[in-house]
Amino acid sequence: MAAPPRHATMQSISNGGIAPGTDRPQAQQTQQAQLSQQSPGLRVPSNRKTIYDRHLNRSRNAELSRASFAFLFGEMVTYAQRRVTGIQDLEKRLNEQGYPLGLRLLDLLFYRSTSTSSSALSSSSTSSSPPNRPLRIITLLHLIHGPLWRLLFGRAADALEHSVSPDTPNEYMITDNDPMVNTYISAPRDMSMLNCAAYVAGIIEGVCDGCGFETKVSAHNQPTELWPSRTVFLVRFGDPVMEREKVLERAGVK
Amino acid sequence: MTNRFRCISVFEPELIGFLHMRRTRVDKVNAELVTLTYGTIVAQLCQDYDSNYQDVNKQLDKMGYNIGMRLIEDFLAKSGVGRCANFRETADMIAKVGFKIFLNVTPTVTNWTSDNTQFSLIFEDNPLADFVELPDDGRAQDELWFSNILCGVLRGSLEMVQMQIEAHFVSDVLRGDDTTEMRVSLVRYIEDEMPPEEE
């Protein structure tokens, strides 16, 4: 299976620091960033304890106040808003900010789902969570709809739908009735089209790209009487992915 | 969104019963989401200011200041605390109540100056810096203060309650120091803008 086109090699920053170049399509030129853990350059505290000595699941169930996320996210939106004009650019920028999270969360998801193999983590999809990466679109979407949402927001997403119209077979929809990121956000009337959950769309995009499913994800407001901030994430897979889907379908790979 | 969609799976049926419960606000979020979000903010700043770490520090402080001016209202509303009598009480309030509510950590308050106008906050655990390793470009560990947003938050929130302070990091584990320490000093009490009190 071809290596995922834009999977960036792990930067020396496991989390912050320089994000992979935003222009994801062309391959990253990060080969020269040395990956060695104890590179001479980085000083470490005298007790020689670094983040690599800590267990990855240490902060698995750690919780912080919702307010801290709300303030950080709000400031991120304000900062992005000052640097762009127009809703599309703002959503694009939020998407770009979410993308690296998707890449990192993907590995965390697999580490946690295979190591504990507890069924609770596996989504309600038919097969138990596959030990390796999802190969089919459906399993990927279930991974996002269940474990990823549970990891991020503590509950599964609300609905997962596939477009039935023949001319858009590559469109899927993940629905969240009350996205946590938008709880405190009220866009002004002139920006009513804006949906700040584009950040989460970026995360989904990061996860899909990380799995080798090149895709475009966008967040759309679909308010209802009961759920005024209901959001739908439209996932549009690229054509190479659809070809591969057909080939795998014929090969009977689940 | 004109085309119609076939439902693949609604969320697990047994959860439908909890619909009502789910609607109530859960005011806790996954710590990793907050950590990763902060990480991407810093990453974006490093990119926008193309690794000029002084500017990144300044911008983080400014962002923290904006947050602080809003966060104080949330803090007052949720904790219902009254005005602090003196700076020492303010320091305890910050460490034991403020940081506890928002970052679920309690830094220790030490190194008071004799005139009680300066103190230090020692962070044994800094959730913002989880999973983080500074860029190995030989400059970051000397110039970048990764959690500098916290200094801005303190400055912004205390200014809203008529206390002008200055805060900066003195040491950070990410830089290879042994502790993460922030130095906070009181500049002055800001008089109320209301008409001057009777003498």
Place this chain on the structure above:
Amino acid sequence: MVVYSFYIFDRHAECIYKRRWLPRPTSTVGKSRSDTVSGAAPTGLGQTVRSTDDDSKLVFGTVFSLRNMVRKLGGEDDNFVSFTTSQYKLHYYETPTNTKFVMLTDLKSPSMRIALQQIYINLFVEYVVKNPLSPTEHPGGVGVNNELFEESLEQNLEVSSREQVHVRKGETAGSHRSGHIEAIIYKSGISKAQERHSCNRAHTAADSPVVKHTVLRAPACDGTFWREKKITGAQHRSQARQGHPYRLFM
């Protein structure tokens, strides 16, 4: 119940009467009795007393804007009754003739609306309006400060405050008076000299050993009045206590 100050404003928005009682600050036992003495002993005041005239202007400004706000919000027939802060409570009563009565008390005092009405009906109308000597208008508070009105005001507040506080037993005014109780009688417009003069005149009269209580006796400046009053006025005080609270003079 502690009364801090009392103001009357006429319809020209002028303070025609102002009375402040500054109870002893740190009386450890129970309520500091609002001992009231007319006429400030001029020498007694060590501290700088805040200039009292802008106080009444501030109070009037507050009361006036609140009254207008209430009229605007609640409708023309709504009237402002009282407001409280964390330290004191201000009671307000306005007559149809736009004469405004304002009283500042502590937080524990019940509604003083009735009391203010009583002061208006029984005292102000009786002893100021109907007093042939005092002019119909009171520029600068002229004519409001007649003894009759003052005296009855004391009684009224004293009795009404004691009514609420169920009489402190055995407390004599004399023993508590340690020189720094002072009540500033300030009538805007009257020069300080004239005020001192009226106070001295009362002072000499009160010192004479046998004080026959008469209606027109002006209370002395330094509280001696209370001691005499207690001696000669005992039956009066007890009489006031059993009688309904607002019958003031025999």
Place this chain on the structure above:
Amino acid sequence: MPDNTRGVFSLIIINKAGGLIYQREFQSGLRNLSTNDYLVLAGTFHGVHAITRSITPKIPISQPAPSPATSSTGITAPAASGYSYPNPGVPVSGLDYLETDKFRMTCFQTLTGTKFLLFTDPLTGSVDTIIQKIYELYADYVMKNPFYQIEMPVRCEAFDRHLGAWLRGRT
């Protein structure tokens, strides 16, 4: 959900400079004014509130009681100038409650200077819990909204929605 919120007429929020930033009527009971009148009302009340604070009666301390040497005070608050307030334990505040024949106004001022004026009918109980909840909703849906600029008029749809829902009985 306090059942007696039916007596809540309207709410006004004033920023620390005295500017009106929010006004909303929940139930008729007061005369409704033009926004301009509310602006004027907010401005005057801001001034009046400050004055009510400054006319707090001051009780002279004859022999200046040795102010308890709070050894640990940093820059001490302004030294007592020979006066003490009626109840020294409680910090001085401006007007908190205003009673009239037809309505009762509760004024809650936050430490940051923002004032919440709640107009209720004179008999409505637990006004403090109502206004505390409003402050929490304000801290959540206004302060955490990145599109709200501090000290500016509040136009946050989520705040209106949650406030309306809470006050009209639906949680």
